[in-house]
Amino acid sequence: MDGSTTLPAPPVLGELLVQGPVALFLDFDGTLVEIAARPGEIYVPDALAGDLQTLSSRLDGRLALVSGRALDDLAGHLGELAVCRAGSHGASRYLADGTRLGEEPRGLADSSIAELKSYAEDHGLFYEEKAHGGALHFRDQPGKRDATLAFAADFAGSRDLCVTSGKGVIELVRPGATKAAAVEAFMEIAPFAGATPVFIGDDVTDEDGFAGAIKFGGFGIAVGERPSERARYALGSVAAVHHWLEI
Numbered sequence: 001m002d003g004s005t006t007l008p009a010p011p012v013l014g015e016l017l018v019q020g021p022v023a024l025f026l027d028f029d030g031t032l033v034e035i036a037a038r039p040g041e042i043y044v045p046d047a048l049a050g051d052l053q054t055l056s057s058r059l060d061g062r063l064a065l066v067s068g069r070a071l072d073d074l075a076g077h078l079g080e081l082a083v084c085r086a087g088s089h090g091a092s093r094y095l096a097d098g099t100r101l102g103e104e105p106r107g108l109a110d111s112s113i114a115e116l117k118s119y120a121e122d123h124g125l126f127y128e129e130k131a132h133g134g135a136l137h138f139r140d141q142p143g144k145r146d147a148t149l150a151f152a153a154d155f156a157g158s159r160d161l162c163v164t165s166g167k168g169v170i171e172l173v174r175p176g177a178t179k180a181a182a183v184e185a186f187m188e189i190a191p192f193a194g195a196t197p198v199f200i201g202d203d204v205t206d207e208d209g210f211a212g213a214i215k216f217g218g219f220g221i222a223v224g225e226r227p228s229e230r231a232r233y234a235l236g237s238v239a240a241v242h243h244w245l246e247i
């Protein structure tokens, strides 16, 4: 496994665009905004939404946000952007004009939500309720990772759910909710089809996004210190991502 810190910096965006059309897939937390103690505590620069809108126009619409967050949560931070987007780890997808791309995944049963909330409460975790899953946050108690993972695996097994893990979080998601599937769905249609996909992300689930980009002839850019299995390039920080995106 390569450490992302040993990976080279990507060629500048302007140079890539001279070679041909590029499709950008951007993760949100840890890539466009810094990680915070709690999901609701992130700092979103005032200019970010407008900058993403402008970047999407520069790419003739070939920009998609691909986040683990639910899309309504993302909209709460960025407003209603007219850019392509996929939330809930890629499961819920929309085109820039608001048209849904594919089926909307099912939400969790009320009884499942109640059980997850109660587990979080009993174990001092923060529970993030999401439209199509649930997240058990242990950022302030890293020692609880393994027990939370074991609980989630057991919980998922009997409920048509899968488990993903990320920075300080274990999540329950619907089967097939991957960032690779989101990249694939966008790359099969205009204006993405035929462009070189570039996926930028910092976390474990972004490895799927990198795989999706590779499948369509593109590559991944890992952000931060986490060693990446699949990225071709790396950028050291959120600030470096903004600089690379020229926003």
Ligand SMILES: O=P(O)(O)OC[C@H]1O[C@H](O[C@H]2O[C@H](CO)[C@@H](O)[C@H](O)[C@H]2O)[C@H](O)[C@@H](O)[C@@H]1O
Binding pocket: 027, 028, 029, 030, 031, 034, 035, 036, 037, 038, 039, 040, 042, 066, 067, 068, 069, 070, 128, 135, 137, 139, 166, 167, 168, 169, 171, 203, 205
């Ligand atoms: O795919 P992303 O857009 O990066 O979303 C991944 C998860 O991001 C959020 O959690 C992470 O960021 C929080 C705020 O910085 C941090 O407190 C938490 O520890 C991180 O795991 C979000 O809350 C999750 O729903 C996303 O799946």
